[in-house]
Amino acid sequence: MTNVERKVGVFFLLGLAFLLFLTILVGKIKPFRKGYYYHITFDYVAGLRVGDEVRLAGVKVGEVTDVKFSGNKIVVTVWVKRGTPIKKDSVFTIANVSIMGGKLVSISMGSPQAPFLKPGSVVKGKNPPRVEEIVDRATELGEEILAAVKKVDKLISGMSTWLEENKENLTSSFRKISEVGDKFSALLTSLKELTEGVKKG
Incomplete structure (x- = not known):
């Protein structure tokens, strides 16, 4: 050479x-790290990036190592520490880190009787809600709340109108009730006096 x-x-x-x-x-x-890789398919990843956390039941167990297109899907590759108990029926979703922003891959615990998911498996993830879907739902809820408020306002207005229109009748009715009460009280007094008279006689 x-x-x-x-x-x-x-x-x-x-x-x-x-x-x-x-x-x-x-x-x-x-x-140099001992762990496993899993590949999760999504239709939409809501801004998930390489390096974002992977959490199992809220506990950090790994990170996102790759995000790429595969046909009409997006494949997210995650690395998790060895010994992480991921089950076949565990659900993989994309969640918010906080209200301030940031994304992570969230994994549910799965059922106790389910077998463990084989390292290297390709699984279907649960798509996160799109921003437009959230906005549409918020708009629908806002319209429902507004309609309910209008109904309550209409009911209160109707009651106010009815009370105003029947003010005299209500006053007269209450007066009659009071008069009947006075008469009933007088009747009781008379009965008492009559009873005492019978006892003395």
Whole structure:
């Protein structure tokens, strides 16, 4: 082997090492971490990015390592720590980190009797709601609330009108009730006096 061939070989190996270092740096490969990869398909990922957290029942267990198109789907690859109990019936969804923003992949615990999901599996995720769907639903709820408020307002207005129109009748009725009460009280007094008179007689 000549000196030129040796130099070419050394530069080639250095180039491979540099590429490997860059690949590790951007997080595509995690050779020194023990864990598993799963691939989740979505129709829409709502801004999910590489590096976002993966949580199982709210506990951080990994991160998103890749987001790419595959046909008319989006495939999200996640890495999770070894020993993470992901079941076959676990549900993969995209959730908000907080009201301030940010996304994460949320995984449900699954049922106790379900078998564990095999590492490297491709699973179908539950699509997050689109912004326009949330806005449409909020608009519908707003219209329903407004309609309910209008009904209550109409009912109160109707009651006020009825009370005003029947004010005299109501006053007269209450007066009669009061008079009947007075007469009933007087009757009780008379009965009491009569009873006492009979006892004395």
